[in-house]
Ligand code: 5GP
């Protein structure tokens with residue numbers, strides 16, 4: 001399924017150009033136009049899903065299998081020291097393009113990438129209750 005006026009549906013279909021490092025029938029992998037670091041790329045399904053909340057498990061499994069290969073390819077060519085996988089869902093979480101995508105961000109000593117949060121303090125009673133209630137959905 002594709003969505004009209006979706007930028008990444010158009011990139012997926014090759015209607016808008018992208019620097020693509022890999023594609024198959026189901027996915028396209030291309031470099032981010034505003035990279036956080038050298039080699040920053042995105043994996044998108046060619047089918048339109050807004051967010052993780054819509055993505056089916058089979059597509060997710062294939063996408064993550066592909067991510068392992070892309071990550072190894074980037075590491076082999078770029079000699080990055082590490083890599084962040086970032087995947088934003090919803091405006092509140094920083095999503096700006098509402099077609100599911102996984103960021104692969106190679107990391108290097110001295111880079112300017114910032115993927116951080118302030119560590120909080122767990123309330124163990126609340127965590128136990130959440131483990132039951134959320135777990136019941138899985
Ligand atoms: P988000 O903030 O939704 O997780 O990430 C969207 C990403 O898409 C951003 O990192 C942004 O730089 C990238 N992006 C937006 N438009 C284009 C485009 O036209 N081409 C490419 N290659 N990347 C894009």
Ligand code: ZN
Pocket residue numbers: 002003006007008009010047048049098099
């Ligand atoms: Zn789309």
